Amino acid sequence: MYDRNLNRRDFLKAAGALAAAGSLPLTSVELAFADPRKNFTFAYISDSHIQHIKGDKFVRNWDRGLIRAVAETNLLQPKPDFVVFGGDLAQLGSKPELDHGMEMLSKLDYKVHGVLGEHDYYLDLGEYWSKLFGDHYSSWDHKGVHFVVLNSILTHDEWTFDRWPTAEQRMSEMAGLDNPNGSPFMVGERQREWLRKDLSRLKKNTPVVVFSHSPIQKIYKGWNFWTDDAEQVQEILKGFDDVTVVYGHVHQIQYNQIGNISFHSVMATAWPWPYPQSYAQAKQYLPKLTIPMNRADPFFERDATGWQMIDMDNGRVALNYNLYDNKNRVVAFNAKSGQPEDSWYQEGERQIPPQTHY
Amino acid sequence: MKTFFAVGLAAIALVGLGIAVHADEFTKEDAARWQAEYMTRVEAGRALWVSADLGTNGVVCAQCHPNGANTHPETYPKFQQQLGRVIALREMINWCILNPLEGEPLDVQSPEMVAIEAYLAWERRGVELSPGKH
Numbered sequence: 305m306y307d308r309n310l311n312r313r314d315f316l317k318a319a320g321a322l323a324a325a326g327s328l329p330l331t332s333v334e335l336a337f338a339d340p341r342k343n344f345t346f347a348y349i350s351d352s353h354i355q356h357i358k359g360d361k362f363v364r365n366w367d368r369g370l371i372r373a374v375a376e377t378n379l380l381q382p383k384p385d386f387v388v389f390g391g392d393l394a395q396l397g398s399k400p401e402l403d404h405g406m407e408m409l410s411k412l413d414y415k416v417h418g419v420l421g422e423h424d425y426y427l428d429l430g431e432y433w434s435k436l437f438g439d440h441y442s443s444w445d446h447k448g449v450h451f452v453v454l455n456s457i458l459t460h461d462e463w464t465f466d467r468w469p470t471a472e473q474r475m476s477e478m479a480g481l482d483n484p485n486g487s488p489f490m491v492g493e494r495q496r497e498w499l500r501k502d503l504s505r506l507k508k509n510t511p512v513v514v515f516s517h518s519p520i521q522k523i524y525k526g527w528n529f530w531t532d533d534a535e536q537v538q539e540i541l542k543g544f545d546d547v548t549v550v551y552g553h554v555h556q557i558q559y560n561q562i563g564n565i566s567f568h569s570v571m572a573t574a575w576p577w578p579y580p581q582s583y584a585q586a587k588q589y590l591p592k593l594t595i596p597m598n599r600a601d602p603f604f605e606r607d608a609t610g611w612q613m614i615d616m617d618n619g620r621v622a623l624n625y626n627l628y629d630n631k632n633r634v635v636a637f638n639a640k641s642g643q644p645e646d647s648w649y650q651e652g653e654r655q656i657p658p659q660t661h662y
Numbered sequence: 663m664k665t666f667f668a669v670g671l672a673a674i675a676l677v678g679l680g681i682a683v684h685a686d687e688f689t690k691e692d693a694a695r696w697q698a699e700y701m702t703r704v705e706a707g708r709a710l711w712v713s714a715d716l717g718t719n720g721v722v723c724a725q726c727h728p729n730g731a732n733t734h735p736e737t738y739p740k741f742q743q744q745l746g747r748v749i750a751l752r753e754m755i756n757w758c759i760l761n762p763l764e765g766e767p768l769d770v771q772s773p774e775m776v777a778i779e780a781y782l783a784w785e786r787r788g789v790e791l792s793p794g795k796h
Binding site: 355356357361363364365480481482483526527575576577578580582583584585586599600601602603657661662 | 720725728729758762
């Protein structure tokens with residue numbers, strides 16, 4: 305196998321790339337389905353929270369998370385058809401943060417679709433973000449699947465426009481996850497009307513995949529693991545056979561099934577969040593279906609963070625969680641049971657002590 | 663004899679300052695006042711929890727631990743397996759200040775450390791003590 309024309313440095317580089325690729329999740333859909341046009345993959349990177357210190361200094365820890373996700377996504381084989389960035393590229397929505405994050409994302413070899421997070425939005429209401437990513441909400445068709453991006457992190461006009469003396473304060477009030485001065489997220493009537501119209505031309509059996517930053521379901525209001533008009537959005541999606549919602553914001557593995565709609569969360573590249581059940585004073589509704597990820601080990605900086613490769617299997621998704629310092633996980637729609645399931649941990653006895661959250 | 667005399671003088675001095683000299687005799691108002699004193703430390707701890715001043719890179723405790731969650735104050739002291747010894751919670755608080763926040767550890771007896779411990783205990787109120795638990 306040794307190629308004499310290859311110098312030592314190139315050889316080491318290639319070997320390193322192979323070793324890294326060997327630890328990446330492998331897609332299995334090509335074996336599973338007859339119609340290859342309906343089987344493809346895309347990658348999902350989210351919640352990088354690039355945080356400006358001053359001048360050209362940014363928080364190193366968060367930078368490393370995004371740099372690693374981008375580098376590993378570029379090694380995927382087969383190549384994903386596109387990448388989604390799931391929101392919160394910035395921590396406080398500033399131009400230096402968005403620019404620095406975009407510089408890292410620009411190293412991706414694929415087209416990137418952006419989803420707006422509250423940390424990108426509440427400084428200038430998404431103006432600079434639009435220059436980098438485009439519309440706040442949009443849709444497109446790809447290999448028979450209808451993809452929709454929603455801006456789910458809007459809130460009451462009074463909170464957004466009248467309550468805070470400065471844009472900086474508005475941003476920092478919304479940036480604190482547990483800040484009681486924050487406000488519940490919502491998609492809003494205007495966008496719901498747009499969604500209704502956008503979907504009206506589709507056949508009932510067209511697979512629909514929605515990307516939002518917040519969950520379009522209600523889990524815990526105190527940390528905005530919540531979208532206030534979730535039921536109204538679900539109502540619009542109800543008419544289709546196969547609907548999947550993929551969301552960021554929660555920095556942890558969650559999944560659920562409500563009627564025909566499958567819900568999957570994605571990991572953050574920056575830091576993990578505790579499950580709401582570990583806040584003793586909270587009333588929360590983590591979906592019963594969800595088998596939690598491991599509790600984070602703080603001594604491993606990238607533990608409980610990661611990114612996803614997503615298999616699109618005839619309109620339903622399989623999420624391959626690429627977890628940097630943990631065993632990778634796969635949560636896939638099971639056609640038999642009609643809900644997303646973990647490929648390994650669903651048997652009770654296979655769960656391990658770090659999956660207990662308190 | 664001298665000692666008795668000194669204690670007696672001290673007691674008189676305390677009475678003069680309005681401080682009770684009898685143990686166990688306090689009123690509901692006293693208890694409420696003391697609870698309020700504790701709550702001032704809880705509030706100071708919460709302010710530190712969301713303050714960039716503890717570190718040098720702008721990162722705050724609440725970024726990873728909203729409402730102090732996933733800090734498990736009821737499990738300390740415990741064997742912190744990554745350090746290989748039994749530690750008190752305050753050592754983990756300083757570990758976080760030193761590492762993710764890139765700051766200077768607090769003096770363990772400082773009012774700031776006490777305030778952070780007061781805040782974490784308050785957010786965890788009602789949870790059974792489970793020393794050593796993982």
